Amino acid sequence: MIVLQASILDTMNPDDPRGRILSTADRLYYEKGYAAVGMDELRQAANVPLKRLYREFPSKAGLVLAVLEYKRERWERELAAYLDTRDTPRERLLAVYDYLHQWFCTDTFHGCGFINAYGELGRTDPGVASAVREQKAAFQETVDRLVAEIGGPPALATQLVLLAEGAQTTAAISGDPGAAEHARTAAQTLIDAAATSASG
Template sequence: MTEDEIRDRIVATADELYYARSIQAVGMDDLRQAAEVSLKRLYSLFPSKESIVLAVLVRRHERWTAGLEAAVDGEKVPEGRVLAVFDYLLDWFDTDSFRGCGFINAFGELGAVSPGVANAARVHKRLFQEYVARLVSDAGGGPELAAQLAILAEGAQTTAAISGESTAAGQARRAAETLIAADLRSMAHS
């Protein structure tokens, strides 16, 4: 077990715990026990809890984005690639452990107190918006449509998180279809 593997296990364990129970509710000792490392090694690999939190957010962004891109790349038609975003959301919402967007949760919990956390959430959302804009552009849509679809995806996440039902994904997807059709029609007419 190399040092990097231990680092990864710590971050992966912290991700699970923080996501399931919120960050402030998980102490360093809980993490130490779950990751099966000593407190000394924890603090030799990370200078503080905040640095672990930021590493968790980086990992979460990378994995979430990778899953999204995999779902999108399963579709070949540009319009289908846009809609695949919402299929990915549905799969995610149906996960047992789904508890909303980890970045929104972290932002609500620590955004007002930790600039690093607030910035991580902002970057994650901005990169998602830019990715959606690329997909929409490939399908012949404009930036306004891209922004609207990103808002739909965002709303589906919090709706599914709080109401506990995953039906928001399908509703958002159908709304997206309507918006796409209307946008393409308006482009054709201009």
């Protein structure tokens, strides 16, 4: 996994104004979109003075990048903790899709926040595009490592990531969390095929 230079989650206090701004911005941007949420709405929702908001984040562009970093670190920690509940490398690999299914079943699921950010801002904001690419690369590295642990070929990791990314988009558009279960079934077929090929 790509390691962040500084841990936002380690230094952030949700009761601190900066922490409240980040967590509130993350929620509002994810629910409504980046363009739809102005700094005044964010100020009110985070319960901080506008002057304090701009002191912490002088520009909305800087705030958006901080939110993406915050979102990425939270995603990586939550996924890692979930995978650690499984005993074998194969179970951990398939648990990626169990984690997605659990997420898709929540009332707050609105698709992948990184894909959403890229779709809205990625073509005009190189910083956002870079942050999204880094998150996707980090997820690929996680799956690469899990596939290596079961002795699978590198191509398998790419295929499994495509299934996970496709499930997120499909679930967001269709509103059907079952996309994760279908992706898991397909992933299991690919994993078993790779194991058979390796043993044959």
